[in-house]
Amino acid sequence: MTLLTAVTEAARKAGARLLTVHSPSARPSDRADLFAAVSRNDAVALDGLRAELAVARPGAGWLEDEQETTELPPGEWWAVDAVEGNVNHVHGLAEWAVTVTLLRDGVPVLAVVHQPIGDHTYTAVAGEGAWLDGTRLRVSAKRDxxxxxxxxxxxxxxxxxxxxxxxxxxxxxxxxxxxxxxxxxxxxxxxxxxxxxxxxxxxxxxxxxxxxxxxxxxxxxxxxxxxxxxxxxxxxxxxxxxxxxxxxxxxxxxxxxxx
Missing domain, CATH: 3.40.190.80 (D-Maltodextrin-Binding Protein; domain 2)
Structure with a gap:
């Protein structure tokens, strides 16, 4: 199994778990209710995801909260947002995803974004292009x-x-x-x-x-x-x-x- 395949499977599994606790009718009543749901989602998504990424790349570090806005030490690091758009999720919206990126010496080299609603998976490996569900992505030709x-x-x-x-x-x-x-x-x-x-x-x-x-x-x-x-x-x-x-x-x- 390639690293990209392993990461994609791990992200899809985390997304499937998040779907089980997603409801289009969800409406948190206050900040306490909202943050309780956010914390639950993080736990649901990370259950298994961190362990699977550790198996896929044993030597890679895990980006902690205090490192998210600082320069990274050399080596490989996982930058993971287990519920990107968590606030959207807990309000019943569709715009949320599981994002996983491997950085090497400060440079992103592999990324997977899985959006469970719609079942869309975006992937990229440095030097190999960006893809959505097997179709290559390209930026617009705008010049103005x-x-x-x-x-x-x-x-x-x-x-x-x-x-x-x-x-x-x-x-x-x-x-x-x-x-x-x-x-x-x-x-x-x-x-x-x-x-x-x-x-x-x-x-x-x-x-x-x-x-x-x-x-x-x-x-x-x-x-x-x-x-x-x-x-x-x-x-x-x-x-x-x-x-x-x-x-x-x-x-x-x-x-x-x-x-």
Missing amino acids: LGAAIVTTGQAESGQTATYRRIGDSVTAMLGRALLVRVSVPSTFPLLLLANGQNDGFWQYEPVLSGLAAGLLLATEAGATATRIDGSPWRPGSPDVLITVPALHEAAVAALSSVG
């Missing part, structure tokens, strides 16, 4: 930012300055792009970018487990990924910009006014 759909999203920062930058960046893009969206979680706009249905994504204070899989899928489909100022992106970078190649320079310019 004024014709582009771009997206940003809220990360887990809690800092007023970050919230201000998010708002300022949306304002900056509203005058340049065709359509500006704000979406949570970050994986889904990156899947659309990889599939040519979205043209750019940026985020301040990104969390690696929510970013890594979509970043690899988008870049393997032909996108360009950097920091917002155009400099190289690495785990721990305080922001990220991922676009269709022909739009990257214009996107950097559009966001350059955000302090």
Whole structure:
């Protein structure tokens, strides 16, 4: 069994377990109810997933919460969001998934995103392209930012300055792009970018487990990924910009006014 096959099977099993506790009629009544359901989902998804990944790649480390916004040590690391879009799940929505990424020396090299509702599986291996259910993905051919759909999203920062930058960046893009969206979680706009249905994504204070899989899928489909100022992106970078190649320079310019 190849590593990609093993990871895909593990993600699909975790997704199947999450389906058993998903209800389209779910409506948490308050924050306590919401977070109890979120914790339950994490436990359900991780039951077996972490052990299966450890068997698939015994030497790889497991990304802990405190490492999600810092530079990673050398070696291989699993960046896993067992319920990407957990808040969507507990509100009965369909936009949630299991995401698994293997990083090697800070670079994503393998990714699987399994979306149980609809039974869709996205996969990517560095240098081998991005795929959805066996069909190769490619970014759009857009060359004009004024014709582009771009997206940003809220990360887990809690800092007023970050919230201000998010708002300022949306304002900056509203005058340049065709359509500006704000979406949570970050994986889904990156899947659309990889599939040519979205043209750019940026985020301040990104969390690696929510970013890594979509970043690899988008870049393997032909996108360009950097920091917002155009400099190289690495785990721990305080922001990220991922676009269709022909739009990257214009996107950097559009966001350059955000302090």
